Every structure is written in C-alpha cells, then in structure tokens.
Amino acid sequence: MSRAADRLRLLINHLDPSPASIRSEPTFAQTSTYSHPQRLRYTFETDLLTPEQRVFYEENGFLLIKNLVSEEDIDRFRKAFERICRQEVKVPGLVVMRDVAIAKSEFVPDQKAVSKLQDFQEDPELFRYCSLPQILKYVECFTGPNIMAMHTMLINKPPDAGKKTSRHPMHQDLHYFPFRPADRIVCSWTAMEKVTRQNGCLVVLPGTHQGTLQEHDYPEWEGGVNKMYHGVRGYDPQQPRVHLEMEKGDTVFFHPLLIHGSGMNQTQGFRKAISCHYASGDCYYIDVKGTTQENIEHEALDIAVRKYGVEGDVHFKIPV
Numbered sequence: 001m002s003r004a005a006d007r008l009r010l011l012i013n014h015l016d017p018s019p020a021s022i023r024s025e026p027t028f029a030q031t032s033t034y035s036h037p038q039r040l041r042y043t044f045e046t047d048l049l050t051p052e053q054r055v056f057y058e059e060n061g062f063l064l065i066k067n068l069v070s071e072e073d074i075d076r077f078r079k080a081f082e083r084i085c086r087q088e089v090k091v092p093g094l095v096v097m098r099d100v101a102i103a104k105s106e107f108v109p110d111q112k113a114v115s116k117l118q119d120f121q122e123d124p125e126l127f128r129y130c131s132l133p134q135i136l137k138y139v140e141c142f143t144g145p146n147i148m149a150m151h152t153m154l155i156n157k158p159p160d161a162g163k164k165t166s167r168h169p170m171h172q173d174l175h176y177f178p179f180r181p182a183d184r185i186v187c188s189w190t191a192m193e194k195v196t197r198q199n200g201c202l203v204v205l206p207g208t209h210q211g212t213l214q215e216h217d218y219p220e221w222e223g224g225v226n227k228m229y230h231g232v233r234g235y236d237p238q239q240p241r242v243h244l245e246m247e248k249g250d251t252v253f254f255h256p257l258l259i260h261g262s263g264m265n266q267t268q269g270f271r272k273a274i275s276c277h278y279a280s281g282d283c284y285y286i287d288v289k290g291t292t293q294e295n296i297e298h299e300a301l302d303i304a305v306r307k308y309g310v311e312g313d314v315h316f317k318i319p320v
C-alpha cells in the first residue's frame, strides 16, 4: 500500500470512532417512506445519513450534499491547481491531460492548456481534499470504516473549442477500476464553482448502479474524443437523465456503476471540479483478462510503456 493510502488510513483512525456505529454488514432498516423493511445493500448505518438519504442512494446510486466543502478550502485547491499549471511545482506521479482539441497546439503554461489532473495524491495541498473529515464521514457510509483513496482528479473542463470534445461520454467508473466489490467503492465529486447545464454539469442516469458493468468503447463522435474517454456501448439518449446543477462546495457521492457523463461547456470559463474515488480496505484486485475491461487495460498499459518505458511485469493497477 502506498504512502497516500497509508496517510488516509491514519486519518480515518483519528476520526471520532463512535462505538459500534458501523456494522460490518449492511442492515435492515425501517424507513418512513416504506412500510416494509428494506434490505439496504449499498449503505451502512453510521448515524449520519437520514433514512431518506439512505433510501435515496439505494434507489438512485447517488447522493448530493449541499455546501460540504468551504469556499476557503476550494480557493486553496484552485491556487494549488494554478501553481501546477504554471509549472511552479513538480508533483511525482501526476498526469496532466490536455483536451484533444488543443493537444496539438502550442504549449502554454496556463490553465487553458490543462483539462484534467489525475493522481494528485503527492501534492499535499490537493490531497487535503481527500482527507477532509466531513467528506470522509460520508464516504464511510458507503465503504465502511477502513477507507483507501484510490484515484484522484481535478477536472478543468475547457470552453468547448467547437467540436464538442469537452463532453465526457456516458460511462461507469468501474470500467477503469480492476478492484472489487463495486458496492464498497464510491466517488466524491465537489463543484469548485457553480456548475450548470451551460458549463457542462454532471448528468446521471438514476438507478443504473443496480445493473452490471457494461461494455465500453469510444463513442463515434465526429469532432473526436479524448484519450480513454470511453462511453457505454449502445447508449440510448432517450433514457431519463438528471442534470446535477450544483453550487460551489456542493458534493455528490456516487456508485461506480452509476452511468454518468457531462455535457459540453458552452461558456467561456473553465468548469472546475475536484474528486476522489475511495474504496474499502477490504477491496481486492481482480484480473480483467477476458472481461469487458480488457480494452481499457490495454490502453493504460500502452500509455505506461510509452511514458515510463516499462514493459513485462506491468499490471492494470492504479499506483496510488
């Protein structure tokens, strides 16, 4: 286990351990909305979620909590992001991604060139996001008490350059993750500013977390699509979808099988969000050979070979 995950474990151990508040197995709960006891499969009892919130997540696969991260913290994350864009700091392991529409243009050390940071766990200021106690208290409701940070991102969705490449196709995050069980994985995604349909807020298909992992591939989009932005194959645009418009600091927690994406950014601003995928310490790695995840494994390995010159004994495991 890496240092980042160790740090997070330590943090968790320092959280208020209200005795016996966490049960190791999902429980039955009687809720005001239901006259029959309902098997709660996706959430744990921790005294934090109301029965209505638990049932909402169970049925929809996401839960939006308003005003969870302070303006002050978000402004600090923004400053840390800007320092990285200006190349004032070098962060080990960090992946800096540019939108495919501008990837071939001249390099400018500015946020305009960066559409996404991945694996920022070695940047202490950005990693503070993953260890905010108020986030971890929610995460614990989905993963249980032993929490690992598995994957981190800061998404800086650029104004669309006219080819709709700022869209993120509808997908399930589990496609990218070679570990299980899915129900003990959760993403927290915090809006770093007001996000609307105009600037490309998250779009979710409620309830799809109850399905299975689907086949993913590049959507056939005329204007091109970003590297590794796979979408669910045969996406039906007629399905009921929900646009999650959010204020700065609002945070959505969602299941890794929930089908979601984001529309194009039709404004001139860079729409920012920060996120972390967490998993229970009891999660284990799987071999994706022979599964629908084989295509993403090949792409990830290709990039690793080109970037780091590694070959042979590399595996599709996210090196946090």
Ligand SMILES: CC(C)CC(=O)SCCNC(=O)CCNC(=O)[C@H](O)C(C)(C)COP(=O)(O)OP(=O)(O)OC[C@H]1O[C@@H](n2cnc3c(N)ncnc32)[C@H](O)[C@@H]1OP(=O)(O)O
Pocket: 095, 096, 097, 098, 099, 100, 103, 104, 118, 151, 173, 176, 225, 226, 227, 228, 229, 230, 303
């Ligand atoms: C749950 C979660 C994981 C879900 C997701 O986030 S899905 C999306 C995840 N995306 C990724 O993981 C992509 C990670 N990105 C990367 O590793 C990098 O940005 C790379 C795509 C490999 C490019 O990095 P790097 O090689 O440093 O960039 P260069 O500027 O030297 O370009 C090399 C060649 O790649 C091209 N390129 C750069 N950025 C993109 C892009 N966004 N989409 C498609 N192609 C791209 C670039 O044009 C260049 O191509 P050639 O000139 O060699 O033909």
Ligand SMILES: Nc1ncnc2c1ncn2[C@@H]1O[C@H](COP(=O)(O)OP(=O)(O)OP(=O)(O)O)[C@@H](O)[C@H]1O
Pocket: 167, 168, 169, 170, 197, 200, 203, 219, 220, 231, 232, 235, 237, 243, 260, 261, 262, 263, 264
């Ligand atoms: N063929 C497709 N495969 C996968 N995902 C898709 C496909 N077409 C659109 N999407 C996704 O659907 C979501 C909705 O995006 P889209 O830009 O079409 O509309 P919107 O921004 O939600 O609303 P509108 O543009 O109508 O105001 C986005 O996540 C987009 O990437």
Ligand SMILES: O=C(O)CCC(=O)C(=O)O
Pocket: 153, 155, 157, 168, 173, 202, 260, 261, 262, 273
């Ligand atoms: O912020 C967004 O546009 C969504 C990104 C996303 O879903 C992802 O990278 O997995």
Ligand SMILES: [Fe+2]
Pocket: 171, 172, 173, 260
């Ligand atoms: Fe996603």
Ligand SMILES: [Mg+2]
Pocket: 197, 263, 264
């Ligand atoms: Mg749109």
